[in-house]
Amino acid sequence: MNAWYVYLLECRDGSLYTGITTDVARRYAEHEAGKGARYTRARPPVRLLAQFPYPDRATASRAEYAIKQLRPEQKRALCAGAP
Template sequence: MEKTNNYFMYVLLCGDNSLYGGFTTDLKHRLKQHQTGKGAKYTKSHLPVKMIFSKQFDTKHDALSAEYHFKHQSRKKKIEYLIEQGINVKQYGLKV
């Protein structure tokens, strides 16, 4: 059985209005990495980034599964997911 811990799936809004989904165990540290160009290759070329959503999971598997699912959705489905999670996407200029 996997050890219970703090695992997160998060969503960044990038400078070009694209959405990036990621996984981490430390939200503050990971966001800082992305903002300074030391995160993912994708976000490095789409600065600035802003974290607009995060969800905590008990297992690494569940968080990685959520990240994988998010990344493989269309933009429309990603925005619909954020709305389902209670995010006011209009405040970020996102449209369904």
Template sequence: MSILKNYTVYILQCADDSYYVGMTNDIDRRLAEHQQGLNRGYTNSRRPVKLVFTEHFSDVNHAFEFEKQIKGWRRAKKEALIKGEWDLLPELSKAYKK
């Protein structure tokens, strides 16, 4: 019997209104780490943070690819994703290429 792992790609809105994209296999633990400043990375000086988006995956490779993809997006596209406006994503990609 194999145990299914669950991976979460998440977006945090930081106190300075910037966004941070990450991936974890324990979203509650990871969010607490960000809030407590346990990591010396991007969010440490931008606390408090607010969880604004999650997407769950059973395959770590799919989660990693999605995280990498979102990290390359402009703010407007991230905000459309956060709002659940998936239909706007292709148009926002086209607008950027012009």
């Protein structure tokens, strides 16, 4: 069984995008190629800020929701503390 990841991207306009996937590198490449989420098609990513592993999709989805509720400065602080 594959691990799931919550990841945060910084977009060209300085905004942050949060998503989940089982393969962060593949998903980032999709975002860069304009085949990712609608949000990143309009605001291409410039870098991956952090990724956090979770044992299953349900746990990753709950974490993604919780992170999306944070203010941008809180998200950046979370990323700064990420390994």
